[in-house]
Amino acid sequence: MAQLEQLIQSIPADIFLPQQGSGTASDDSPQAIEQHPPVSASAVPASHLQFEPMGIPPPSLSVNKLVNPATHFVPAHVPTLFQPPVLECITDTIGGNTLAPTYLYLDDEGSTRWQGEASGLPMLDLLVERHVPQLRGRPDRPSSVPNSTTVHPLPSEPKWFPDRQTSKRVEVSPERLWRQVTAAIPPDLMDNLVQCYLSTTYYLLPFLHVPTFLHDYGNPTKWGEPGFACFIIAICCLASRHSDDPRVRSEPTDSFSCGTHWFELLARLRSLPTADRPTLYTVQGIFISAIYAIGLGHLSKGFALLAEAITLSFDAGLHRSVEAYDCFDPIENEVRRRTFWSIYIWDKQVGAAFGRPPLVRLRDCDVPEPSPVDDEFITKSGIVQPPPGSSPPRMTAFIAALRLFVVMESVLDTPPPSRSNRLDFFAHAANTLTGFNRHTLLNEEEALLDEVVSAIDTYWQCTGEVDVGLGVGERVIQTTQSHRLRCLEQWVRMLIHRHRLATAIATLEYNPTNDDVGLAIHVYSRLLTLLYR
Amino acid sequence: MIACQQAAINIIHSQLQMATHGLMGFFGVAVIHQVNQAGRTLVAVLLNCKSPLTQGMLTEPAMEALRSCLVLLRRFSVRYLCGLRSADLIEEFCRGVWMLPCLRPLHSLTGLQCLEFRLWVPLQPQPMANRLLDAHGFVQCVKGNSLPQMGLARHQRVPSLRHPRNQAFRMSTISSTLTPQPLRLHLPPTEAVLEAEG
Numbered sequence: 001m002a003q004l005e006q007l008i009q010s011i012p013a014d015i016f017l018p019q020q021g022s023g024t025a026s027d028d029s030p031q032a033i034e035q036h037p038p039v040s041a042s043a044v045p046a047s048h049l050q051f052e053p054m055g056i057p058p059p060s061l062s063v064n065k066l067v068n069p070a071t072h073f074v075p076a077h078v079p080t081l082f083q084p085p086v087l088e089c090i091t092d093t094i095g096g097n098t099l100a101p102t103y104l105y106l107d108d109e110g111s112t113r114w115q116g117e118a119s120g121l122p123m124l125d126l127l128v129e130r131h132v133p134q135l136r137g138r139p140d141r142p143s144s145v146p147n148s149t150t151v152h153p154l155p156s157e158p159k160w161f162p163d164r165q166t167s168k169r170v171e172v173s174p175e176r177l178w179r180q181v182t183a184a185i186p187p188d189l190m191d192n193l194v195q196c197y198l199s200t201t202y203y204l205l206p207f208l209h210v211p212t213f214l215h216d217y218g219n220p221t222k223w224g225e226p227g228f229a230c231f232i233i234a235i236c237c238l239a240s241r242h243s244d245d246p247r248v249r250s251e252p253t254d255s256f257s258c259g260t261h262w263f264e265l266l267a268r269l270r271s272l273p274t275a276d277r278p279t280l281y282t283v284q285g286i287f288i289s290a291i292y293a294i295g296l297g298h299l300s301k302g303f304a305l306l307a308e309a310i311t312l313s314f315d316a317g318l319h320r321s322v323e324a325y326d327c328f329d330p331i332e333n334e335v336r337r338r339t340f341w342s343i344y345i346w347d348k349q350v351g352a353a354f355g356r357p358p359l360v361r362l363r364d365c366d367v368p369e370p371s372p373v374d375d376e377f378i379t380k381s382g383i384v385q386p387p388p389g390s391s392p393p394r395m396t397a398f399i400a401a402l403r404l405f406v407v408m409e410s411v412l413d414t415p416p417p418s419r420s421n422r423l424d425f426f427a428h429a430a431n432t433l434t435g436f437n438r439h440t441l442l443n444e445e446e447a448l449l450d451e452v453v454s455a456i457d458t459y460w461q462c463t464g465e466v467d468v469g470l471g472v473g474e475r476v477i478q479t480t481q482s483h484r485l486r487c488l489e490q491w492v493r494m495l496i497h498r499h500r501l502a503t504a505i506a507t508l509e510y511n512p513t514n515d516d517v518g519l520a521i522h523v524y525s526r527l528l529t530l531l532y533r
Numbered sequence: 534m535i536a537c538q539q540a541a542i543n544i545i546h547s548q549l550q551m552a553t554h555g556l557m558g559f560f561g562v563a564v565i566h567q568v569n570q571a572g573r574t575l576v577a578v579l580l581n582c583k584s585p586l587t588q589g590m591l592t593e594p595a596m597e598a599l600r601s602c603l604v605l606l607r608r609f610s611v612r613y614l615c616g617l618r619s620a621d622l623i624e625e626f627c628r629g630v631w632m633l634p635c636l637r638p639l640h641s642l643t644g645l646q647c648l649e650f651r652l653w654v655p656l657q658p659q660p661m662a663n664r665l666l667d668a669h670g671f672v673q674c675v676k677g678n679s680l681p682q683m684g685l686a687r688h689q690r691v692p693s694l695r696h697p698r699n700q701a702f703r704m705s706t707i708s709s710t711l712t713p714q715p716l717r718l719h720l721p722p723t724e725a726v727l728e729a730e731g
Contacts, residue, residue, distance in 0.1 A: 055558060200559050241612045242558055256614050295562040297614030353566035462547070480559045483547050490547070491567050494540035498574055501537050505581065 055199030055242075056473040060210035060375050066195050069178065069220040070187045102320045102366075104327070108164070111277050112327075114317025171273040174224035181229055184265050185236050189247055193239040194232065201238060203477060204484070205345070206398050207284060207338035209331050210375050216281075226275035227282030233266045234288035241295070256296070263292065278316040280335055283309055287343050294350070306350065309343050310359045318343075319365040329380040337370045341402050348405040351412045352495060358413075362406055372396045391474065392457045397481040400460060403452045404488040410445045411495050440503060442496045449496070453489050462486035538578045538591055541571040542598045549601050552608060565609050569619040572602040576626045599627060 101117030103125055115121050182190070194217065202208060216222045223229055237259035240248035250261035266289055269275065275282065287309040294302035313319055318340035322328055328336065347359050374393045377384040386393060416434045421427060462482045544567055551557050557564070575595045582588045582595075603624055609616030 201561065203559060204563065238561075241561070255612050256617075258612055291562055295565075295613045295615050297618055299615075349563060349566055353570060476556065479554075480551065480556050483551055483556075484560070487544050487547050487564075487567055490540045490543040491570065494537060494544065494571065494574055497534075497537035497540060498577070501534050501577070501581070 055196060056203075056476050057195065057199045058202060058210050058375070060214070061195065061198055063376075064211050064214040065218075066191055066198075066214055067218045068187050068191055069218050069223065070182070102317070104317050104320070104322060104325055109277065111279070112317065113278065113315055114320060172224050172226055174220050174222075177226065177229050177269075177272075178220070178223045180269075181223075181233060181265070184262055185233070186247065189245060190232065190236060192245070193236040193243060193248070196239040196242050197235045200242060203394070203481065205342040206395065207335060207342045209335050209378060212331055212335070225279065225281065226269050226272040227277065227279045227285055230266055230269050230275065231281045231285030231288065233262050233269065234285045234292060237262050237266065237292045238288055238295075259292065260296070263289070263296070278312040280316070280332070280339055283312045283316065283318070283343075284339055286312065287339070287346070291346065299354075303350065303356070306343070306346060307359055310347065313340050313343055313360075319360065319367055321366045321368060323368075330378055330383050331380055334371055334373075334378055334383075337367055338398075340365070340367055341370060341398075345402060345405045348408045348412065352408055352491065358409060362409055369399050369402060370395055372399060391478075392459045394477065394481070396457055397460050397485065400452070400456045400485055401488055403455075404449070404485065404492055407445060407449045407452055408492050408495065410448065411442060411492060411499070441500055446493075446496050449489065449492050456485060460485055534578055534581060534587070535591070537574055538595055541574040541578070542594060544568065544571040545598045545602050545605065548605055552605060557608070562613065562615060565606065565613060565616045565619055568602055568605050568609075569623065572599060572606070572619075572623040573626070575599045575602065576623070599623070603627070 101122050103115045103119065103121040105113060105115070105121070107113050117123070185193075198208075198210065202210075216228065217232070236248075240259035240262070243258070246252055248259060249255070249257045251257040266285075270286075286305050290302050290305035290309055292302075293299075293305055296302075316336075318336050322333065322336070344360055344365070350356055351358050371378075371383055372393050372395050373383050373386065374395055377386050377393075416430050459478065460482045462485070548557075548560075548564055548568055551560065551564075575598055578591060579595050579599070582591050603620055606616050606620035606623060610620050
């Protein structure tokens, strides 16, 4: 509790509010509309403001108020509040030599980027590390450095690019972006949709650190990042399907038009300068928009967006461990992990639903699982262990789901296609490239699945029938998560058995008695299992 | 096939419970994908029920779960276009399944007749002039083999992609599954049953 109180005190949610005690977001919204008629696209009946978000708000939402920065953009004639975003200066030191085939650096715009082994930078980095002791004491050290600025220059090491000025490609006015977004999504509706998202979908893909997000949501300077604005719009698009507010529809009579007009705005904003920087909010925004597009039935668009999210994740190095770099605070470190694994989960889900080849594989990643700690116990200074005796962290349910999807990746890993011409170059090269080796019946995958299921905390295990007490939020979360895990397990199991069935159908000639034999074997094996248990 | 069907039924059963208790709002496209896959699995099981024994044991629970699968997808179809597409496809499969040998004594059919009932084969594009609809809304291929890779004979029946018109099925589906009904799989004795039997 002491830590929680400290957290509450350290995050002033209403720091950007000129008035104290403004109440909840829903209470503020009508006032916001009255004060800022230009930002509202059209007059909205009062009844539409009574939209009550569904779901269970996360605990952080009750501690930190959901307040948009509308009050900061009140007077249209006031000069812009634009301030160049503060570029975080990362000047920590390297903990040791970089042995992994991974290289994290800051580009000329200050963005964290990653390059892999084939870029040659990891090897150069290692050689430079070993060469530095020889250079110490030599003031005329040659500048044979890669075309980048290393994240952690050693104290005794000369600084790379000493004369280079980090370019600040900031060309978007926060106020202009805010007005452009709120012209399509009124602030009160935006608040409701964001809260709806945090109360529902967030539990399935909990990549946000809610206190940090709420702080950013009310921060006017944050709206100078197109990536952040795109993320908010993507959230609104996704949550619009849960809303009965008529304003979420582009066509009042078309239920499929929820958020479609905002989706077009999202595409326009992504063409703004700096919108392509691989920030976490940019990656998350594209990821959420991919989910929305797939739900919309725009499969190719959705797959392309998902691929873009994965590509940007690679650019930012989300798939790689950054433990050796010590350049991210615990919150950012956790959000990076959660974001990447959420995208990974969706890559597997799309692979299972549509039979598509994976875009990211476990073998390409060494980023650890998210820490089994909820947002309330993660601060910039460190991670606090929750008090003993409490229910398991909600994040453990996400981790269990992630492990199930890892097993699913193995199940979905299909053998390379057979080639008729074995003398063909591709057939010859495939033997070298793939190295595919899997038991036809997926026995190892099934054993792995059993292992993952047995490790799920009993708190998240499905007990059978649903028993949800009214108004008990924690019970609802437990029920939905346990059923989600149960369904995921059954999904993977079904894929395993269906693969076996398909293999049997494809390899055996039709015989009506095969099924009977199968049934008999099934019953017989069950009997033997029970007799010799 | 039994385990395959059981897993699919478990998925649908669990999601149906979520929907019955009004908790489906927490989920979205992910559940559509799951339920859609479970539905396809059940269709495959139904199509693969070729012996009287398996038909008697697996068909009824699979059909019941398939109806619930459709109800779930139709619920998502209100706002998810991908849910509508999935429901349409499953329903189209169902329309074919009801005419498939799983509801008939398959052993009475010849191999060629079995092939003719493979109505789930994806359609190949063909000129509209070559299509004739029969009284049941099925396309009668009169020219050109649209499925040469399947080795099927000409003049076979393939399903059209029109919206299903089986209103009786829809009503029975809704009426039978809107109320929570636990899905029971009448399979060979499960462990629990065997244990109870001693």
